[in-house]
Amino acid sequence: RSKSAGRNCFTIYDEAMSAELEARNTLEGDLRDAIARCQLEVHYQPFVDVLTGARRGFEALVRWRHPTRGLIPPDQFIALAEETGLVVPLGEFVLRRACADAAGWPSELAVAVNLSPIQFKEPDLFEVICAALADSGLPPQRLEIEITESVLLERGGENHAFLERLKGIGIELALDDFGTGYSSLSYLTAFPFDKIKIDKSFIRNLTQQPRSSAIISAIVTLARGLDMSVTAEGVETREEYERLKALGVNFAQGYLFGRPQPIERILFDAPAKSSRLDAA
Ligand code: C2E
Numbered sequence: 001r002s003k004s005a006g007r008n009c010f011t012i013y014d015e016a017m018s019a020e021l022e023a024r025n026t027l028e029g030d031l032r033d034a035i036a037r038c039q040l041e042v043h044y045q046p047f048v049d050v051l052t053g054a055r056r057g058f059e060a061l062v063r064w065r066h067p068t069r070g071l072i073p074p075d076q077f078i079a080l081a082e083e084t085g086l087v088v089p090l091g092e093f094v095l096r097r098a099c100a101d102a103a104g105w106p107s108e109l110a111v112a113v114n115l116s117p118i119q120f121k122e123p124d125l126f127e128v129i130c131a132a133l134a135d136s137g138l139p140p141q142r143l144e145i146e147i148t149e150s151v152l153l154e155r156g157g158e159n160h161a162f163l164e165r166l167k168g169i170g171i172e173l174a175l176d177d178f179g180t181g182y183s184s185l186s187y188l189t190a191f192p193f194d195k196i197k198i199d200k201s202f203i204r205n206l207t208q209q210p211r212s213s214a215i216i217s218a219i220v221t222l223a224r225g226l227d228m229s230v231t232a233e234g235v236e237t238r239e240e241y242e243r244l245k246a247l248g249v250n251f252a253q254g255y256l257f258g259r260p261q262p263i264e265r266i267l268f269d270a271p272a273k274s275s276r277l278d279a280a
């Protein structure tokens with residue numbers, strides 16, 4: 001009895017596995033088509049200066065407009081894109097789109113682009129970034145590159161030299177999702193970051209958990225000592241914003257200031273504090 005049950009289990013497991021594999025293959029094929037047919041979209045989420053509340057730029061976040069499944073968020077396809085190498089053309093598309101869009105914004109606004117560790121293995125990534133800047137006319141000072149520490153874990157030496165090259169032409173470097181993963185403090189001194197982005201898990205319940213405040217306050221002190229700025233991600237409430245302001249965080253990003261939106265939905269007229277209006 002137990003033998004046949006075991007065999008049945010095995011069959012079911014096997015079928016479930018091949019179904020999963022098939023679904024994966026379909027998704028991979030679909031993603032390949034999506035890149036070729038321009039079904040990927042770049043949405044933009046603002047980040048603000050905590051002291052003044054003025055918008056300072058937008059983070060570019062990719063979405064997949066799937067013909068039958070609707071709008072798919074990146075958490076559902078970036079891992080697959082990384083495993084299959086498709087994140088290379090995907091990443092180049094996002095970078096080019098973001099630079100081209102940002103070139104048309106008021107000049108005080110920056111654009112932040114996420115790079116996958118897989119893209120760092122491409123020998124021509126530096127040229128790809130330079131070409132995106134040159135073709136769009138966006139000054140390098142208005143481009144921020146966001147990476148997670150996983151980029152630094154592997155190939156630390158080579159990637160260090162690469163980040164120095166980016167910084168050398170004026171691009172800003174941000175360490176994304178700080179506080180998750182290993183978050184070795186040695187990364188902060190060893191690599192030339194301009195900005196630390198504190199992961200949104202520390203912002204959640206910030207107002208209820210004194211421990212989160214202590215961590216954020218320590219990161220702010222550390223960043224100041226290293227001449228870096230600090231962004232808080234995932235700010236959703238007024239209370240969180242006030243708390244972050246009191247803690248000395250420089251920039252904030254989150255639903256409180258705006259969700260990621262297609263470029264057509266972003267309005268550039270409003271802020272009276274913009275340098276453009278000041279100049280006028
Ligand atoms: P990330 O770079 O840390 O981006 C921030 C994520 O937090 C975004 O999720 C954003 O929509 C979400 N978020 C922003 N404000 C709030 C908030 O107030 N509350 C909550 N709960 N969430 C908020 P999204 O767009 O789903 O992107 C997820 C991740 O996918 C990104 O995390 C990034 O790691 C990756 N990703 C997105 N676009 C790209 C891309 O073009 N290339 C690569 N390599 N990765 C990307």
Ligand code: MG
Nearest residue numbers: 059114146176
């Ligand atoms: Mg990011």
Ligand code: MG
Nearest residue numbers: 176177197233
């Ligand atoms: Mg993040």
Ligand code: MG
Nearest residue numbers: 148176177199
């Ligand atoms: Mg993330």
